[in-house]
Amino acid sequence: MPTLRGNCLMGQSGGPTAVINASICGVIQEAMKHPEIEGIYGAQHGILGVLEENLIDLRRADPKEIELLKSTPAAALGSIRHKLPRPEEGPSEYERIFQVFDAQNIRHFFYAGGNDSMDTINKLSAYAAKVGYELRAIGIPKTVDNDLAGIDHCPGYGSVAKHIAAITMGVGLDMQSVHLTDPVVIMEVMGRNAGWMTASSALARRLDGDAPNLIYVPEAPWDRARFLDDVKRTHAEHGWCFIAASVGTKDESGEYLATQKGDFATDAFGHVQLGGVGLFLESLVRGELGLKTRLVRLGPAERVAMHFASLTDRDEAYQLGAFAVRSAIEGVTAKMVSLERTSSDPYRCDLTYTDLDVVANEEKLIPRQWLNGAGNDVTQDFLDYARPLIQGEVPTPIENGLPRYARLREVPVGKKLPAWGG
Amino acid sequence: MPTLRGNCLMGQSGGPTAVINASICGVIQEAMKHPEIEGIYGAQHGILGVLEENLIDLRRADPKEIELLKSTPAAALGSIRHKLPRPEEGPSEYERIFQVFDAQNIRHFFYAGGNDSMDTINKLSAYAAKVGYELRAIGIPKTVDNDLAGIDHCPGYGSVAKHIAAITMGVGLDMQSVHLTDPVVIMEVMGRNAGWMTASSALARRLDGDAPNLIYVPEAPWDRARFLDDVKRTHAEHGWCFIAASVGTKDESGEYLATQKGDFATDAFGHVQLGGVGLFLESLVRGELGLKTRLVRLGPAERVAMHFASLTDRDEAYQLGAFAVRSAIEGVTAKMVSLERTSSDPYRCDLTYTDLDVVANEEKLIPRQWLNGAGNDVTQDFLDYARPLIQGEVPTPIENGLPRYARLREVPVGKKLPAWGG
Numbered sequence: 104m105p106t107l108r109g110n111c112l113m114g115q116s117g118g119p120t121a122v123i124n125a126s127i128c129g130v131i132q133e134a135m136k137h138p139e140i141e142g143i144y145g146a147q148h149g150i151l152g153v154l155e156e157n158l159i160d161l162r163r164a165d166p167k168e169i170e171l172l173k174s175t176p177a178a179a180l181g182s183i184r185h186k187l188p189r190p191e192e193g194p195s196e197y198e199r200i201f202q203v204f205d206a207q208n209i210r211h212f213f214y215a216g217g218n219d220s221m222d223t224i225n226k227l228s229a230y231a232a233k234v235g236y237e238l239r240a241i242g243i244p245k246t247v248d249n250d251l252a253g254i255d256h257c258p259g260y261g262s263v264a265k266h267i268a269a270i271t272m273g274v275g276l277d278m279q280s281v282h283l284t285d286p287v288v289i290m291e292v293m294g295r296n297a298g299w300m301t302a303s304s305a306l307a308r309r310l311d312g313d314a315p316n317l318i319y320v321p322e323a324p325w326d327r328a329r330f331l332d333d334v335k336r337t338h339a340e341h342g343w344c345f346i347a348a349s350v351g352t353k354d355e356s357g358e359y360l361a362t363q364k365g366d367f368a369t370d371a372f373g374h375v376q377l378g379g380v381g382l383f384l385e386s387l388v389r390g391e392l393g394l395k396t397r398l399v400r401l402g403p404a405e406r407v408a409m410h411f412a413s414l415t416d417r418d419e420a421y422q423l424g425a426f427a428v429r430s431a432i433e434g435v436t437a438k439m440v441s442l443e444r445t446s447s448d449p450y451r452c453d454l455t456y457t458d459l460d461v462v463a464n465e466e467k468l469i470p471r472q473w474l475n476g477a478g479n480d481v482t483q484d485f486l487d488y489a490r491p492l493i494q495g496e497v498p499t500p501i502e503n504g505l506p507r508y509a510r511l512r513e514v515p516v517g518k519k520l521p522a523w524g525g
Numbered sequence: 526m527p528t529l530r531g532n533c534l535m536g537q538s539g540g541p542t543a544v545i546n547a548s549i550c551g552v553i554q555e556a557m558k559h560p561e562i563e564g565i566y567g568a569q570h571g572i573l574g575v576l577e578e579n580l581i582d583l584r585r586a587d588p589k590e591i592e593l594l595k596s597t598p599a600a601a602l603g604s605i606r607h608k609l610p611r612p613e614e615g616p617s618e619y620e621r622i623f624q625v626f627d628a629q630n631i632r633h634f635f636y637a638g639g640n641d642s643m644d645t646i647n648k649l650s651a652y653a654a655k656v657g658y659e660l661r662a663i664g665i666p667k668t669v670d671n672d673l674a675g676i677d678h679c680p681g682y683g684s685v686a687k688h689i690a691a692i693t694m695g696v697g698l699d700m701q702s703v704h705l706t707d708p709v710v711i712m713e714v715m716g717r718n719a720g721w722m723t724a725s726s727a728l729a730r731r732l733d734g735d736a737p738n739l740i741y742v743p744e745a746p747w748d749r750a751r752f753l754d755d756v757k758r759t760h761a762e763h764g765w766c767f768i769a770a771s772v773g774t775k776d777e778s779g780e781y782l783a784t785q786k787g788d789f790a791t792d793a794f795g796h797v798q799l800g801g802v803g804l805f806l807e808s809l810v811r812g813e814l815g816l817k818t819r820l821v822r823l824g825p826a827e828r829v830a831m832h833f834a835s836l837t838d839r840d841e842a843y844q845l846g847a848f849a850v851r852s853a854i855e856g857v858t859a860k861m862v863s864l865e866r867t868s869s870d871p872y873r874c875d876l877t878y879t880d881l882d883v884v885a886n887e888e889k890l891i892p893r894q895w896l897n898g899a900g901n902d903v904t905q906d907f908l909d910y911a912r913p914l915i916q917g918e919v920p921t922p923i924e925n926g927l928p929r930y931a932r933l934r935e936v937p938v939g940k941k942l943p944a945w946g947g
Contacts, residue, residue, distance in 0.1 A: 115702075118703065119698075119699050119702045119703065148705055151705070175698070176695050176698060176699065177695065177698035177699040177701070177702040178699075178702035178703070179702075181701075181702055181705075182702045182703050183703075183705055183706070184703075184706050265926060265927070268926075268927055269832050269927055269928060270826050270829075270830075272927060272928065272930070273598050273599065273826065273829030273830060273831060273832075273928075274824075274825050274826050274829055276541075276597070276598060276599035276829065276930060277541050277598065277599040277825050277828065277829045278825070279599070279603075280537075280541045280599040280600035280601075280603055280604045281540065281541065281600070281604050281605075281606075283570055283573070283603075283605055284605070284606050288825065306926070306927065307927065309932075310932065397824055397825050398822065398824055399822070399823065399824045399825060399826045400820065400821070400822040400823075400824070401821065401822075401823065401826065402696075402819055402820055402821040402822070403696050403699050403700070403710065403819050403821060404692050404695065404696050404821050404823065406699065407692075407695030407696055407698065407699045408692075408695060409695060410691050410695075410832070410833040411832040411833060413926070490925065490926065493926035493927070494925070494926045495926070496923065501918065503912065503916070504687060504690075504728070504835070504912065504915035504916045504917070505687070505690055505691055505694060505728065505729065505915070506691060506694065506695075508694065508698060510731075510732065
């Protein structure tokens with residue numbers, strides 16, 4: 104494959120994770136090793152930064168801050184949710200992006216994100232081929248949801264799983280301590296279609312009766328009578344009940360619990376409250392069973408807990424970033440770098456590639472056989488899958504009692520084009 | 526002071542913290558050193574365990590598990606909320622407690638808890654003196670709320686402050702990453718009358734614009750128009766807004782925000798939803814300013830984060846437990862062991878005592894001068910007070926990717942009395 108000299112550009116997209124910056128660090132530190140790569144640029148807020156030509160020069164960032172990206176959560180370059188239109192529907196975005204690529208001599212493009220980001224890489228690669236612009240574009244997977252197809256697990260998932268399990272363990276002990284007064288805990292976990300995050304709470308169990316006692320995910324239809332029975336039985340047996348439920352838990356008819364009982368699921372302005380599954384279940388348990396409840400709703404706090412992130416996850420995120428660069432140098436393009444598990448015990452994942460079509464258009468849900476028959480728990484298969492992903496802790500530099508996260512000094516790359524009117 | 530031989534009993538009461546077990550560990554390990562103390566017993570679920578004579582023999586617990594209490598959150602002996610009646614109102618409880626003390630030859634009693642627990646120690650001490658039962662009873666302070674009078678700060682607070690600050694820092698970075706789509710974060714923090722926990726979020730700030738941007742606590746009356754103006758201005762300046770608000774935030778008339786807007790603050794059964802300050806502020810920001818929001822509500826997850834607890838806090842909790850035992854051996858009774866700060870820089874706290882009356886009947890709020898004039902932030906005085914309390918991290922033994930918390934094998938102490946009928 105002929106050497107392709109030029110500048111490289113990277114961006115981040117979608118919801119942040121604890122380790123998406125580790126992938127970016129892998130891209131930057133690997134890029135530094137290759138003389139073919141001249142400028143190393145970051146797009147601010149993903150594809151929006153490309154459209155607006157808001158690029159920063161990462162060669163001029165402090166190497167110590169770059170290194171700190173390995174232990175910094177959230178998206179240091181800024182993220183965005185933006186789905187590219189198809190070229191025939193929105194040609195101006197494509198024209199602009201390639202004007203910027205051309206003006207800035209971008210020849211390697213790395214985009215860390217989920218389905219939409221892989222769709223972006225897919226569309227840009229096809230467009231580049233069509234217009235004859237020489238570009239090597241590679242997607243780097245990340246998502247706490249773990250719902251990407253064509254990869255064993257997504258970077259970002261191991262850390263959120265570890266954090267959710269640790270919180271479950273702590274809150275579970277708390278519940279056991281105070282169960283005579285507050286016997287039921289409901290933990291609402293992110294995840295609209297896929298229950299991977301909620302399921303990870305199961306890793307917290309060590310002894311019989313430990314939290315979580317019940318797990319509800321979108322993959323298994325929820326039933327009101329069964330739920331009340333589950334809670335009643337668990338409480339009778341142990342004196343407490345810890346419930347982990349996905350935001351996207353649905354009943355048999357496919358309706359989200361979060362939008363049921365309209366009278367309390369709307370706010371003062373009549374807007375439907377999203378993510379109200381916890382409140383809904385709380386009202387059922389209080390109202391129908393007369394038990395006291397406590398609600399935990401971590402929300403975005405789930406995905407940023409670098410103070411207890413998985414080292415396995417962080418290292419894989421970094422390796423995928425570095426592997427993307429090596430692959431591009433070798434001529435690979437229009438692929439997502441990926442992980443293929445070759446063994447669970449001992450755990451081993453190999454670096455590989457996945458076709459972007461697969462990732463862009465599919466969603467990986469928990470296999471039904473990894474959930475029990477009653478649809479209120481996971482099976483051993485899930486635990487065997489998830490346990491290796493939470494191993495090890497990321498060392499976090501501390502300053503004055505709190506993590507010292509990276510702060511990139513944003514040295515802009517000079518703009519070569521007039522402002523974008525899009 | 527004459528030597529008082531006999532058994533010692535300890536219990537835990539109120540809401541758990543990350544370090545209340547460290548205090549119990551301090552009691553146990555110190556008690557082991559003193560030959561005057563024969564049996565070392567734990568009451569299950571606090572004073573309820575005394576009434577029901579449910580005691581466990583801590584000399585027969587595995588010393589390794591006892592040591593692990595130093596890094597185990599929640600209340601390992603079980604906790605309870607129970608306010609003793611006055612002796613003239615409920616003599617049977619007192620009679621029963623002292624029957625149990627006498628039957629089990631309890632001569633040293635240590636109770637870790639908040640106001641109500643200090644009230645319990647106070648009442649039992651007075652009753653012991655009245656009936657001529659020789660008892661040395663000492664309270665060990667704990668509460669995440671930090672609202673106990675007569676002590677510089679409560680064990681448990683430093684760890685919850687550190688955790689809240691770390692979550693604020695992470696969620697703040699997350700918000701900055703995605704502020705183009707989700708610009709406002711509302712974090713609801715426990716605390717009905719005292720805003721200490723919410724205020725600790727301010728420790729997270731390192732650069733201008735960092736989270737939290739606005740802080741609302743019960744000590745400063747909240748005003749709707751000012752609030753909307755605060756959020757609007759912050760969003761205009763930075764492009765985002767992180768709001769930390771106490772569950773107990775009140776308006777000028779003293780009404781809790783959580784109970785306002787009855788149409789959405791009641792659940793499907795018409796019950797008022799408690800802890801709804803986050804939902805209330807969310808609906809205001811969405812409805813009045815048209816900004817997108819994210820809600821974080823850690824609930825009991827705030828207080829159990831041993832995976833990022835303060836070493837300073839943990840060590841003080843341990844020392845107070847050990848000091849309580851040494852004090853009792855020396856003849857001290859009817860006191861709460863306490864902390865007196867002699868210097869903030871370098872930080873130094875001395876072990877001392879506080880009268881139980883002071884603790885039982887007062888509530889320590891944030892001084893008004895530690896809040897800014899607008900009532901939406903803390904001042905430097907607060908930061909200087911709180912910063913030393915979050916220093917250091919508790920080393921947590923890890924097993925299979927998650928903390929290895931203590932599991933006391935519960936070896937019961939033989940009952941000597943018939944079952945309690947109360």
